[in-house]
Amino acid sequence: MRVTVDVTGEGVHEIDLERLESASPTYADLLARIELSPHEVSVLVDGRPVPEDAPVEVEQITVLRLIKGG
């Protein structure tokens, strides 16, 4: 399966899941492929956040960098 990863404000990546090392790739695996850390972004599917350790089951995801501080 080919997944479109839209990193908001930056660009779009097309990732072929079969080319990832894991047999059951997670969203964290997708993030690693584009050199992003779960500590700095949220993954959204249909506009809602999903756990980074969940298996990838959709073809379109949105990645948002976090906005936080003090």
Place this chain on the structure above:
Amino acid sequence: MTTTERSAPTLACPKPVHDALVADARRGVPDEVCGVLGGTFDPQASRITSRYPTPNAADDPERRYRIDPEPLLETLETLESRGESIVGFYHSHPRGPPTPSRTDVDGAAWPDRSYLLVSLEDGRPAAGATVRSWRWRATPERETGGRFERERLVLE
């Protein structure tokens, strides 16, 4: 050109937006307020055209701020539908100084975007306000990390 020769980045801000950001910060006391800045983005010279206040979802809003992903995504879609780009983000320090805190450094994640800060210094709504802005310069060789570079705020 070396880093030391390069002139500081700039952020142009309409006076009405500046004044609205200060008013937001005063209304929010004792909590920190936050939001998104829309306009024209460039890594060295951006221009604000609009501000988009968002809820502060932090557990301790008097000392922290956080924009949840769902309202953030909605805000960014609204901004882009109006032909604007993501210039950066703002938050207030109701009592803190007009400089990024350690927590701000730890939480920064948008390379080259502006992080504008409204400081009320002593936490009183009527207190004088200081508005300053920084660019987040990510360190390429690390997954996370970087530094804030002060930028020139140009009121227009």
